[in-house]
Amino acid sequence: MSERRGVEVRLENLQRRYGTVTALDGLTLTLSPGELVALLGPSGCGKTTALRLLAGLEDADGGRVVIGGKDVTGLPANRRNVGMVFQAYSLFPHMVAWENVAFGLQMRKVGTAERKKRALETLELVGLGRFAERYASQLSGGQQQRVALARALAIKPQVLLLDEPLSALDAKVRSRLRDEIRRIQLEVGITTLFVTHDQEEALAIADRVGVMQSGHLEQLGPPTEIYSRPATPFVAEFVGLTNRMKGDVHGGTVDVRGTRIPLVDPDVEDGPATALVRPEAVTLASNGEMEDGPLVGTVIAIAFLGAMSRVTVDLGDTIVLAQMATSAASQTPAGTKVRLTLRPDPVLIQREQPATTAP
Amino acid sequence: MTAAGNPALAITAGRPKEGGRRFSLDWLGTVPFLAYVAVFLFLPTLIIVAGAFVSADGGVTLGNFSAVTRSFVVRAALNSMLISLVTAVIGAALGAILTYAIALGSPNSVLRRMVTSACGVLAQFGGVTLAFAFLATIGPAGFVYVMLKDHGIDFYGNGYWIYDIRGLEVVYLYFQIPLMVLVFLPAVDGIKPQWREATESLGGNSWHYWRYVAGPLLFPAFLGGTLLLFANSFSAFATANALINQGGIILPQQISNYVSSETGGADAGVAQALAVLMIVIVTLVTVVYSLLQRRTSRWLQ
Amino acid sequence: MKAGFQRRRRRNLQIFRAIVLIAAGLYFLVPIGAMFEFSTRANDQVSRTLGAWKSIGTFPDLVTAITASIELAAITAVVMLVLLVPTMVWVRLKLPRLNRIVEFVCLLPLTIPAIVLVVGLYPMYLWMGTNLSDSILTLSFAYVVLVLPYSYRALDAGLSAIDVKTLSEAARSLGAGWLTVMTRVIAPNISNAILNACLLSVALVLGEYTIALNLFYNNLQVEIAQLGRTDAAVSIAVAVASLLFAFVLLTILSFVGRGRVVATGQTGK
Numbered sequence A: 001m002s003e004r005r006g007v008e009v010r011l012e013n014l015q016r017r018y019g020t021v022t023a024l025d026g027l028t029l030t031l032s033p034g035e036l037v038a039l040l041g042p043s044g045c046g047k048t049t050a051l052r053l054l055a056g057l058e059d060a061d062g063g064r065v066v067i068g069g070k071d072v073t074g075l076p077a078n079r080r081n082v083g084m085v086f087q088a089y090s091l092f093p094h095m096v097a098w099e100n101v102a103f104g105l106q107m108r109k110v111g112t113a114e115r116k117k118r119a120l121e122t123l124e125l126v127g128l129g130r131f132a133e134r135y136a137s138q139l140s141g142g143q144q145q146r147v148a149l150a151r152a153l154a155i156k157p158q159v160l161l162l163d164e165p166l167s168a169l170d171a172k173v174r175s176r177l178r179d180e181i182r183r184i185q186l187e188v189g190i191t192t193l194f195v196t197h198d199q200e201e202a203l204a205i206a207d208r209v210g211v212m213q214s215g216h217l218e219q220l221g222p223p224t225e226i227y228s229r230p231a232t233p234f235v236a237e238f239v240g241l242t243n244r245m246k247g248d249v250h251g252g253t254v255d256v257r258g259t260r261i262p263l264v265d266p267d268v269e270d271g272p273a274t275a276l277v278r279p280e281a282v283t284l285a286s287n288g289e290m291e292d293g294p295l296v297g298t299v300i301a302i303a304f305l306g307a308m309s310r311v312t313v314d315l316g317d318t319i320v321l322a323q324m325a326t327s328a329a330s331q332t333p334a335g336t337k338v339r340l341t342l343r344p345d346p347v348l349i350q351r352e353q354p355a356t357t358a359p
Numbered sequence B: 001m002t003a004a005g006n007p008a009l010a011i012t013a014g015r016p017k018e019g020g021r022r023f024s025l026d027w028l029g030t031v032p033f034l035a036y037v038a039v040f041l042f043l044p045t046l047i048i049v050a051g052a053f054v055s056a057d058g059g060v061t062l063g064n065f066s067a068v069t070r071s072f073v074v075r076a077a078l079n080s081m082l083i084s085l086v087t088a089v090i091g092a093a094l095g096a097i098l099t100y101a102i103a104l105g106s107p108n109s110v111l112r113r114m115v116t117s118a119c120g121v122l123a124q125f126g127g128v129t130l131a132f133a134f135l136a137t138i139g140p141a142g143f144v145y146v147m148l149k150d151h152g153i154d155f156y157g158n159g160y161w162i163y164d165i166r167g168l169e170v171v172y173l174y175f176q177i178p179l180m181v182l183v184f185l186p187a188v189d190g191i192k193p194q195w196r197e198a199t200e201s202l203g204g205n206s207w208h209y210w211r212y213v214a215g216p217l218l219f220p221a222f223l224g225g226t227l228l229l230f231a232n233s234f235s236a237f238a239t240a241n242a243l244i245n246q247g248g249i250i251l252p253q254q255i256s257n258y259v260s261s262e263t264g265g266a267d268a269g270v271a272q273a274l275a276v277l278m279i280v281i282v283t284l285v286t287v288v289y290s291l292l293q294r295r296t297s298r299w300l301q
Numbered sequence C: 001m002k003a004g005f006q007r008r009r010r011r012n013l014q015i016f017r018a019i020v021l022i023a024a025g026l027y028f029l030v031p032i033g034a035m036f037e038f039s040t041r042a043n044d045q046v047s048r049t050l051g052a053w054k055s056i057g058t059f060p061d062l063v064t065a066i067t068a069s070i071e072l073a074a075i076t077a078v079v080m081l082v083l084l085v086p087t088m089v090w091v092r093l094k095l096p097r098l099n100r101i102v103e104f105v106c107l108l109p110l111t112i113p114a115i116v117l118v119v120g121l122y123p124m125y126l127w128m129g130t131n132l133s134d135s136i137l138t139l140s141f142a143y144v145v146l147v148l149p150y151s152y153r154a155l156d157a158g159l160s161a162i163d164v165k166t167l168s169e170a171a172r173s174l175g176a177g178w179l180t181v182m183t184r185v186i187a188p189n190i191s192n193a194i195l196n197a198c199l200l201s202v203a204l205v206l207g208e209y210t211i212a213l214n215l216f217y218n219n220l221q222v223e224i225a226q227l228g229r230t231d232a233a234v235s236i237a238v239a240v241a242s243l244l245f246a247f248v249l250l251t252i253l254s255f256v257g258r259g260r261v262v263a264t265g266q267t268g269k
Helices: A047-055 A097-107 A112-125 A141-154 A171-188 A199-205 A223-228 A233-238 B005-013 B026-052 B063-069 B071-104 B110-123 B127-138 B143-150 B165-189 B193-201 B206-234 B238-243 B251-259 B268-299 C005-039 C051-058 C060-094 C096-111 C114-131 C136-161 C164-173 C178-189 C191-206 C210-214 C220-230 C232-265
Strands: A009-018 A021-031 A036-040 A062-067 A082-085 A159-163 A191-196 A208-213 A216-221 A243-250 A253-256 A259-262 A271-277 A282-285 A296-304 A308-314 A319-325 A337-342 A348-350
Touching: A009 A047, A021 A047, A021 A191, A021 A216, A036 A047, A036 A199, A047 A082, A047 A159, A047 A191, A082 A141, A082 B193, A097 A112, A097 A141, A097 B206, A112 A141, A112 A171, A141 A159, A141 A171, A171 A199, A191 A199, A199 A223, A208 A223, A208 A233, A216 A223, A216 A233, A233 A271, A233 A348, A243 A319, A243 A348, A253 A271, A259 A337, A282 A319, B026 B063, B026 B268, B026 C060, B026 C096, B026 C114, B026 C136, B063 B071, B063 B268, B071 B110, B071 B165, B071 B206, B071 B251, B071 C005, B110 B165, B110 C005, B110 C232, B127 B143, B127 B165, B127 B238, B127 C005, B127 C220, B127 C232, B143 C005, B165 B206, B165 B238, B165 C005, B193 B206, B206 B268, B238 B251, B238 C210, B238 C220, B251 B268, B251 C114, B251 C210, B268 C096, B268 C114, C005 C232, C051 C060, C051 C232, C060 C096, C060 C136, C060 C164, C060 C178, C060 C191, C060 C220, C060 C232, C096 C136, C114 C136, C114 C210, C136 C191, C136 C210, C164 C178, C178 C191, C191 C232, C210 C220, C220 C232
Parallel strands: A036 A191, A036 A208, A082 A159, A159 A191
Antiparallel strands: A009 A021, A009 A062, A208 A216, A243 A253, A243 A271, A253 A259, A271 A348, A282 A337, A296 A308, A296 A337, A308 A319
């Protein structure tokens, strides 16, 4: 199972409407051979539609799907050689695990002995060799999804599609299986599209993340770029936490409560705007007595997140989140008066009437 | 899997500890109910079973069962079997198709709700009214027959088969099909759309889907439904008696004749023996039905 | 633009669905319509008349049978409730282990066809007829058994939707006696289920034929069947009327019962 067989996958200007609702509005996306791309977005953004069009489970109203240089737009799902893992309950309940995995091989007229051998190998790959004779009802949710993954991989597909495969599982199993999926994907070297609404999941697993909204891609890039240099206010707000702080734009910078911060996109008109400031860009200091000022406030809560902590500060007219090392946060327990400092990382701004980013 | 089952189990589990120390009179509360069913359900059953093995002079005998070999009883029994088999198989097949058509729509649509409650009514609809309904439709003076005859189509060219076994079969389907819809719909609803999509993405076509996935999943429920239909038609009496009044064409009519014959052919012992046979057959069929039903619901919960 | 594979499949399924539903609709509605047609036929086979409907009241035997069947339906429903509701509540409260047995007993009549039951009832009714009463109303004893499975299911759905134990413990702790608990606390909370059980019983009794015929009692259905041999139009008119009545009852039931029965009847979804 170790030969690399990644192929390039191209979605070109895909269109899909349901009645009057536009689910996909000209989506274009290219996956490099062996790459894992996560499509991230709120429900109804079109990410699942994109995946189903790629799988052939729905017809496109326009555009093309190209897998490994071959146009498959007109092909039905069963002739696309695409492996798919569904959200949940997709295992055939009347077959044991290995029979489920062998099903795709049976469709390809592989002999019985060979079928079982390859099914068992694939179950081994997902770490479920011992559970080959179990029915779906005798497996946990995480194990069922592993079998579903093995079933999708057993047919040696050109593309692997994962449709929110972890969303029905509980938190602990979810992160373990997420890493497991990534390990297997790298081992097999298969081009993969992973659809999720969970930003942490997308950032953790993908080579590149595509953030979608209203049927189109807002931004496509490596996780670090999506997080630290969001291209649009929507991406900034959807991925990670963001403080919305009122400010004034002057010649390419924004003045937020007395601090000048550069803009990601300096070519904007002057005037009032809302700056989107990451909690990590906010630091706080406390030195005994302190004069009142625009950035002076009181700590009202500390959320312990492990090595990091999130501190909530009340500035009187607004609430600001700051994220820092837990050791630093413990210096300023709730009730402490603190002064905030805003690091001058370039920020995005939002104007009053941003019709395109309304939720 | 009844909602009532689980709390009951939970309560019994904790009970033995305290159960021993006091002798409870709580069971007295069930006496009226148990007394009633003892008199009007168990006593008649006992009369049937005991009577079947007692001869006219009071001795124990298997003689009553020898009546089963009388030619007209054999013919009636065969007729019953045949009608039940034919209407069960055809009713199950047509009912399954109708069920599938219903399940294709949205689960909360008005149409679906109307069709399922209509099925609830029609499955219970039998007897005199149903016989009359078909006489008014395809009887010799029936609406549809007269209309077709006016257009040159005479489906009674070979005699009035509506008063025969074939007529009974057509009429029975009227309650068999809706009954099939009622018992088969939960199984069809349990089929998840992911299974078809998984089949497709694994390279299977519609034939593969029905042959390897949906077919095997639905087959036990289908077979169970067929058995229930068989039992249902096997025990039906009213419709046949209202349609065919010459008597004795099917087994329940033979029983009726032996219970109380206006022509003096009554023989309680024989009636009871035939009744025992019916109980045995219907019980057998019902047990197999519920076993099959349980198996499907384990898959399709 | 080429019609896509999935879209074509979906359209074919919709066509299949429409054809099947229309065919089924015809098969099930035409006979009922035909009865109407038949009952309004005039002698000349062309014009329409309501003569058959109007003459229903002129058949004294028929009127007697209708009255008897309505009385039977009422008695059966009341006896069923008095017998079943307190028992089911009591078993839930005090004897949970008996729950399965009561359920089994109540569903038992489903496997004993009416024609079989009548064989056992015959000698009993013979004895009752000479020693107690030979009134047609004694049929309700047998009918209660007949409606047991359906009533049990309806009541079971209602009782499963409420927490009988907590409700009655609460009422008892506030000083209520058992009768008060039953009539003022439990019954109002399962009123839908009680109505369901009653309507089902009434519909079943009004349609009953086998037991009455074989015990030589002329209830509604037996009378209709006999009348059918002499005056088909009138008997069909009565059949239509009884059918409509049952239909109205069951429609009421489907509206009343929707909320609770649907919510508790099936698990999943």
